[in-house]
Amino acid sequence: MGRALERFDARVRELISASAEAPLALSNLAARDQVGAAPIHITRHLPLGGARVTELARRAGTTKQSMSTLVRECEAWGLVTRAPDPHDARARRIVFTAAGLDWLAAYKVAVTQAESEFQAAVGEAVTTVVKLGLEAYGSGG
Secondary structure, three states: OHHHHHHHHHHHHHHHHOOOOOOHHHHHHHHOOOOOHHHHHHHHHOOOOOEOHHHHHHHHOOOHHHHHHHHHHHHHOOOEEEEEEOOEEEEEEEEEOHHHHHHHHHHHHHHHHHHHHHHHHHOHHHHHHHHHHHHHHHOOO
16 A cells, blocks of 8 residues: 555656646656655645644644654645634744745646546546545544
């Protein structure tokens, strides 16, 4: 399963590298296979309204320290920024920047295409079983 996810993520990065919607610097990095896990993890788990690092870590099933590292990488690329939390003046929320929203749009298009390619390769029935299995596994069921 790990190899399949790596292949899927590699295909998504490849598609993003050719995307006109992705920020140019990131699409260039993706084209040279220099975009790692950080933007992918953040993109998968950061809601549009933002989230605290602890919430991101929980959603991703990782530690706060690991997620903080990923957030710093994404901040350096200009994908996310830290904003005040409207519910707690002491806390900061991680939110997408304008470039981050462009990345998110390109990511969604790339994932949709990669999913279509997966379905074309293995068929609709297998795709349905895989999706159902992953949903059950992800929910702890």
